[in-house]
Amino acid sequence: MSNYKRIKGTKDIFGEEIDYWYYVENKAKEMLEKYGFREIRTPIIESEELFSRGVGQETDIVQKEMYTFEDKKGRILALRPEGTASVVRAYIENSMINFGSPQKFFYIGPMFRYEKPQSGRYREFYQIGAEIFGTDYPLADAELIDFLYEYFKTLKLTNFKIKINSIGTTKSREKYKKVLKEYYNPFLPILCEDCQRRYNANILRLLDCKIDKDVAANAPSILDYLDNESKEHFESLKKYLDVFEVPYEIDPKIVRGLDYYSKTAFEVEHLDLGEQAVIAGGGRYDDLVEQLGGPKTPAVGFAIGIERIIEALKKEHIEVENFSQIDVYIAYQGEQAELECIKLSKELRKYKIKTYLNLSKRNLSGQLKHANRLNAKLTIIMGEEEVVDDVVTVRNMETGEQTKVQRSWVTELVLEKLKEFS
RNA sequence: GUGGCUGUAGUUCAGUGGCAGAACGCCUGACUGUGACUCAGGAUGUCGUGGGUUCAAAUCCCACCAGCCACCCCA
Numbered sequence: 482m483s484n485y486k487r488i489k490g491t492k493d494i495f496g497e498e499i500d501y502w503y504y505v506e507n508k509a510k511e512m513l514e515k516y517g518f519r520e521i522r523t524p525i526i527e528s529e530e531l532f533s534r535g536v537g538q539e540t541d542i543v544q545k546e547m548y549t550f551e552d553k554k555g556r557i558l559a560l561r562p563e564g565t566a567s568v569v570r571a572y573i574e575n576s577m578i579n580f581g582s583p584q585k586f587f588y589i590g591p592m593f594r595y596e597k598p599q600s601g602r603y604r605e606f607y608q609i610g611a612e613i614f615g616t617d618y619p620l621a622d623a624e625l626i627d628f629l630y631e632y633f634k635t636l637k638l639t640n641f642k643i644k645i646n647s648i649g650t651t652k653s654r655e656k657y658k659k660v661l662k663e664y665y666n667p668f669l670p671i672l673c674e675d676c677q678r679r680y681n682a683n684i685l686r687l688l689d690c691k692i693d694k695d696v697a698a699n700a701p702s703i704l705d706y707l708d709n710e711s712k713e714h715f716e717s718l719k720k721y722l723d724v725f726e727v728p729y730e731i732d733p734k735i736v737r738g739l740d741y742y743s744k745t746a747f748e749v750e751h752l753d754l755g756e757q758a759v760i761a762g763g764g765r766y767d768d769l770v771e772q773l774g775g776p777k778t779p780a781v782g783f784a785i786g787i788e789r790i791i792e793a794l795k796k797e798h799i800e801v802e803n804f805s806q807i808d809v810y811i812a813y814q815g816e817q818a819e820l821e822c823i824k825l826s827k828e829l830r831k832y833k834i835k836t837y838l839n840l841s842k843r844n845l846s847g848q849l850k851h852a853n854r855l856n857a858k859l860t861i862i863m864g865e866e867e868v869v870d871d872v873v874t875v876r877n878m879e880t881g882e883q884t885k886v887q888r889s890w891v892t893e894l895v896l897e898k899l900k901e902f903s
Numbered sequence: 904g905u906g907g908c909u910g911u912a913g914u915u916c917a918g919u920g921g922c923a924g925a926a927c928g929c930c931u932g933a934c935u936g937u938g939a940c941u942c943a944g945g946a947u948g949u950c951g952u953g954g955g956u957u958c959a960a961a962u963c964c965c966a967c968c969a970g971c972c973a974c975c976c977c978a
Contacts, residue, residue: 486951486968486969487969489968489969489970540976541975541976541977542976542977545904545976546976546977563977563978592978594976594977594978596975596976596977597904597905597974597975598970598971599971599972599973599974600971600972600973601977601978602976602977602978603978606978607978608978609978610978675974675975686976691974737977738976738977739977748978755972755973756972756973756974757976757977757978759977759978760978761978762977762978783978784978785978786977786978787978788978789978790978812937814936843930843931844931844932844936845936845937845938846932846933846936846937846938847930847931847932847938848937848938849937849938849939850937850938850939851938852937852938853938853939854929854938854939857938860937860938862936862937864936865936866936874937876937876938878938878939881937881938881939883937
């Protein structure tokens, strides 16, 4: 065994697993483009300050979960813990406001958070995110939620639900926090330890406490304390979602863990997952662009957790396409055949046929075994007999049926035979 | 950061103080130049790491590391 181990909370992704990744990522890209999003790739390292300012100095992400380090010049950098701040930075830095509004972006890539790993939670994890800049129109929020719904349906996921909420503007939220504190105050002595701590640190969190459920159930709802603007926005959002025919639940207990959210907040929860059941989450962040030094620009976005989606696909026993399956394995015996097979491999690959040319010295039996191992659809066999007759044998690895074909017709026959699979 | 369970071959695990094992997988070969069946042979381990107890430790004790799960938090 190697002395080197993968570091805690990280993963090697290969083999059959990679098919799930292709499935999730390819479908996402394809659909995001259909919705008019364009990809943006931002660096994985950013200045630490971008996140402490953007995500919020008081959040757990910034307080204890960031990978930060000094570079050789003493600059404080961080591995990105989330995608939005980077995209906002790029939007401002490249003056993208001049490209017309609204602007729609998506990204796919790894994020890093120093947390204790558990089911559905890694230190390096992948997100697919989307952001819309430059519109405060609730239709934008609705379209994002519609995307999530359509996307998960396209993946063939069924056992999930979409929850929406409005957490209002910063102002109205402060008002609500006061009301909540008043409500919780008399219960304080009987609340769990965590709730007592959170009472001052993050009062909104008391709402989704797993212990003091009863107290939370009767707590005043944030929806009753929204200012008119937020209320209207939320009403329109619901109206649009109905038009999109997206099923949703209103859950006033959804609070997001990042400071930048305002008005709309939403989560998609998968019912077969463990405690880390949120497969996507997002919301509106109308103040963030300005807060990071850009022009006042309203925005909405979401992030999807790829690992969690894959977990959900497995729980629902959804089969994914085998992207890496070999179409044709080329087995040969003898020097003459080898030379001919090298040429043949080039030919087949030109026709986009996934071709695996035998690369080792072993007998035919071993080569067939290897082909079987690779799950090849067809195997082309060329031995001394074939060389003499200028033919090759094409073997269907599922049925064992074999056909001899003139060397010059191989590609055509292979293309024909491959149609029987799929 | 806190807690519970678990670390032995590539994988799943047995071994509970006295020579490191099984099944599957892998490699080689046999059976008509032909895999998924059968048969024969072979390779693979610092028993998670470090310390301690003991004549003797995979086995007992301690610490650390890692995995899984839960809290916390989030995708």
